Amino acid sequence: MTKRVAILISGGGSNMVSLVEDMTCDHPARPVLVLSNRAEAGGLEKAKARGIPTAVVDHRPFGSNRAAFEDALNTVLDQARPDIICLAGFMRVLTEGFVTRWQGKMLNIHPSLLPKYKGLHTHQRAIDAGDTEAGCSVHEVTAELDGGRVLGQARVPIEPDDTSDDLAARVLVQEHILYPLVLRRFADGQRDRIDLP
Numbered sequence: 319m320t321k322r323v324a325i326l327i328s329g330g331g332s333n334m335v336s337l338v339e340d341m342t343c344d345h346p347a348r349p350v351l352v353l354s355n356r357a358e359a360g361g362l363e364k365a366k367a368r369g370i371p372t373a374v375v376d377h378r379p380f381g382s383n384r385a386a387f388e389d390a391l392n393t394v395l396d397q398a399r400p401d402i403i404c405l406a407g408f409m410r411v412l413t414e415g416f417v418t419r420w421q422g423k424m425l426n427i428h429p430s431l432l433p434k435y436k437g438l439h440t441h442q443r444a445i446d447a448g449d450t451e452a453g454c455s456v457h458e459v460t461a462e463l464d465g466g467r468v469l470g471q472a473r474v475p476i477e478p479d480d481t482s483d484d485l486a487a488r489v490l491v492q493e494h495i496l497y498p499l500v501l502r503r504f505a506d507g508q509r510d511r512i513d514l515p
């Protein structure tokens with residue numbers, strides 16, 4: 319049975335594009351929705367151009383009421399009936415209630431070698447720490463921010479004169495390889511971890 323995938327974005331959606339463009343032919347999943355909390359997210363146009371249904375649930379009218387925002391998300395998601403949710407640059411922290419609702423069905427890509435550097439500004443933190451390598455992780459989403467089981471990681475070197483933008487660009491290339499690889503395996507029921515290279 320082909321798995322239905324909803325992808326949540328907040329920005330340009332380059333990871334969303336990588337996932338959508340991999341879900342073809344014998345892939346066990348297909349994209350059914352791209353959902354953003356920002357109407358101006360560039361990824362929405364990219365999804366429409368690829369024939370993927372889109373929706374926007376603006377978080378701002380809900381203010382600090384995260385549960386009400388997430389109820390609105392779930393109303394849209396329930397119509398799409400996803401088997402899997404991929405967070406791809408979705409920049410809203412999700413409550414335990416939402417995560418529990420989708421437990422075991424939700425993935426996220428985080429631009430660090432988890433468990434190092436959970437949260438934001440991961441590349442600058444790695445550079446400031448004098449690390450010689452960085453990377454990205456795809457993990458199952460749990461109530462602990464960036465804390466779920468890691469299903470895949472990709473590593474890149476940190477060069478001596480790297481800025482955080484240099485490193486982010488190098489990691490993003492690997493994100494576009496890793497996330498589709500993990501999603502394909504996840505949709506096929508595989509849960510063993512993969513490490514690149």
Ligand code: GRF
Binds near residue numbers: 333408490
């Ligand atoms: C990526 O760097 C990803 O690691 C992080 O947010 C960024 C999203 O980029 N979660 P895009 O919107 O997928 O291009």
